[in-house]
Amino acid sequence: MAQDEKQPVIVLQNVDKHFGSFQALKNINLVVNKGERLVVCGPSGSGKSTMIRCINRLEEHDGGKIIVNGHELTGNTKDIDAVRREVGMVFQSFNLFPHLTVVKNLMLAPRLVRNTSKAEAHDIAMALLERVKIPEQANKYPVQLSGGQQQRVAIARALCMNPEIMLFDEPTSALDPEMISEVLDVMVDLAKEGMTMICVTHEMGFARSVADKIVFMDAGEIVETGPPATFFDNPKSERTKKFLSQIIQH
Amino acid sequence: MSFDFSLVIDSIPKMLMGLGLTLQLMALSAVLGTVLAVVLLLMRISRRWYLVWPSVTYIYIFRGTPILVQIFIIYYGLPQFEAVRDSIFWPILREPFGCAVLALSLNTGAYVSEILRGGILGVDKGLGEAAAALGLSVRQRFIHITTPIAIRLATPAYSNDIVSLMKSTALASTITLLDMMGIARTIVAETFAPYEVFLSLAVIYMVMTFFIQKAFGRFERHMSRYLKREN
Numbered sequence: 001m002a003q004d005e006k007q008p009v010i011v012l013q014n015v016d017k018h019f020g021s022f023q024a025l026k027n028i029n030l031v032v033n034k035g036e037r038l039v040v041c042g043p044s045g046s047g048k049s050t051m052i053r054c055i056n057r058l059e060e061h062d063g064g065k066i067i068v069n070g071h072e073l074t075g076n077t078k079d080i081d082a083v084r085r086e087v088g089m090v091f092q093s094f095n096l097f098p099h100l101t102v103v104k105n106l107m108l109a110p111r112l113v114r115n116t117s118k119a120e121a122h123d124i125a126m127a128l129l130e131r132v133k134i135p136e137q138a139n140k141y142p143v144q145l146s147g148g149q150q151q152r153v154a155i156a157r158a159l160c161m162n163p164e165i166m167l168f169d170e171p172t173s174a175l176d177p178e179m180i181s182e183v184l185d186v187m188v189d190l191a192k193e194g195m196t197m198i199c200v201t202h203e204m205g206f207a208r209s210v211a212d213k214i215v216f217m218d219a220g221e222i223v224e225t226g227p228p229a230t231f232f233d234n235p236k237s238e239r240t241k242k243f244l245s246q247i248i249q250h
Numbered sequence: 251m252s253f254d255f256s257l258v259i260d261s262i263p264k265m266l267m268g269l270g271l272t273l274q275l276m277a278l279s280a281v282l283g284t285v286l287a288v289v290l291l292l293m294r295i296s297r298r299w300y301l302v303w304p305s306v307t308y309i310y311i312f313r314g315t316p317i318l319v320q321i322f323i324i325y326y327g328l329p330q331f332e333a334v335r336d337s338i339f340w341p342i343l344r345e346p347f348g349c350a351v352l353a354l355s356l357n358t359g360a361y362v363s364e365i366l367r368g369g370i371l372g373v374d375k376g377l378g379e380a381a382a383a384l385g386l387s388v389r390q391r392f393i394h395i396t397t398p399i400a401i402r403l404a405t406p407a408y409s410n411d412i413v414s415l416m417k418s419t420a421l422a423s424t425i426t427l428l429d430m431m432g433i434a435r436t437i438v439a440e441t442f443a444p445y446e447v448f449l450s451l452a453v454i455y456m457v458m459t460f461f462i463q464k465a466f467g468r469f470e471r472h473m474s475r476y477l478k479r480e481n
């Protein structure tokens with residue numbers, strides 16, 4: 001959805017990140033506007049996870065500036081808390097709380113972080129389970145669900161906090177092939193509703209149809225950025241071409 | 251050598267008169283030791299050196315020395331200090347029962363603290379990250395995510411430690427307490443029949459171990475109910 005007035009909600013300026021002496025992010029510059037859908041791809045170890053984990057401060061950057069929804073991420077816990085309330089995240093490994101039923105997984109954060117009443121948290125949770133099409137699983141434990149169902153619960157859990165931005169870190173990489181589409185469908189619906197999204201994914205069909213912009217990373221750098229048509233059909237850099245040829249082969 | 255069954259029949263009820271004391275030693279030390287273990291654990295994971303360091307030293311000392319030596323130091327050693335005799339703890343430390351409970355609790359605290367820490371380290375890091383991403387504070391994550399899962403992971407080792415504690419209560423007989431072991435030693439001194447008496451005692455301890463393990467097995471199944479795939 002092209003908007004007349006672009007409103008940047010995620011800004012990364014010259015961001016660096018080291019693990020010990022190893023530099024995982026090198027001078028990253030990125031702007032995501034409200035309602036924009038960004039797909040990040042690149043080879044394993046290129047820093048994709050590290051980059052999006054810096055956006056909600058699961059990792060701490062050590063150079064440059066990150067501003068999310070108007071909050072600059074420094075050591076200040078108030079800003080970190082604010083960003084985490086406004087940004088939802090979905091992980092490759094689902095990370096559902098195994099000791100809580102599905103509906104309680106969804107109710108936990110609204111209850112603790114937003115002081116929502118039990119009844120209201122339950123209503124919100126059930127409405128979101130409807131939306132990801134698994135209300136009948138509400139009282140099961142995560143282990144009793146298939147991978148695709150677990151990942152849909154994880155998306156619903158993030159949505160319970162009513163985030164303005166969603167981060168996805170390879171949400172379908174741990175799934176059996178037949179379950180990938182049920183998760184992508186939920187993500188497509190979210191995109192249609194205008195959610196600002198950053199998705200790390202190698203699902204190129206999804207990237208082509210949903211993304212406004214594709215970012216290709218390699219060795220801690222952003223190598224190339226562009227709209228899907230240009231990116232897939234006319235990649236500029238050799239590294240992008242090589243990566244695309246490998247992806248498309250299988 | 252002959253085995254005198256009538257002696258077994260006679261001595262078992264006598265030794266069971268000490269069962270109450272054995273259970274008291276065990277239950278009190280288990281509760282106090284576990285409370286101490288939680289305190290030591292919180293110090294250990296606080297990341298503040300002035301809390302971590304005492305906790306690590308304490309655990310090192312109590313795990314590195316025999317519990318019998320600890321009992322003797324407390325029972326025979328402490329009363330030599332006037333400060334101890336003048337302190338409010340003297341009514342407890344004057345009694346062998348108080349000394350035994352103190353030694354067993356201090357010891358259990360050190361071991362259980364490490365067991366609980368193992369449980370915490372076993373919790374998948376991704377769960378804490380997911381909770382952090384949802385906006386839960388460090389404390390909320392610890393209470394609502396880490397603790398319930400760590401308790402499940404630590405239960406088997408904890409149960410073993412409580413069995414150890416139960417068996418260690420027998421050491422209380424060395425400082426004049428008449429627990430089951432103390433009574434057994436008295437009977438042996440009168441009858442000169444160590445074989446029958448101690449073998450009967452061993453059976454009693456074994457039955458107790460059986461029930462403790464059963465109880466913890468139940469608790470563990472309850473804590474693991476969410477891991478069953480089918481409903």
Ligand SMILES: Nc1ncnc2c1ncn2[C@@H]1O[C@H](COP(=O)(O)OP(=O)(O)O)[C@@H](O)[C@H]1O
Nearest residue numbers: 019022024042043044045046047048049050051
């Ligand atoms: N916690 C960490 N400690 C040390 N090195 C790390 C850590 N996390 C990631 N790295 C390293 O940083 C690089 C980028 O990792 P990551 O962002 O996970 O890559 P991607 O998600 O693109 O596969 C890799 O070389 C990885 O080994």
Ligand SMILES: [Mg+2]
Nearest residue numbers: 048049050170
């Ligand atoms: Mg990754």
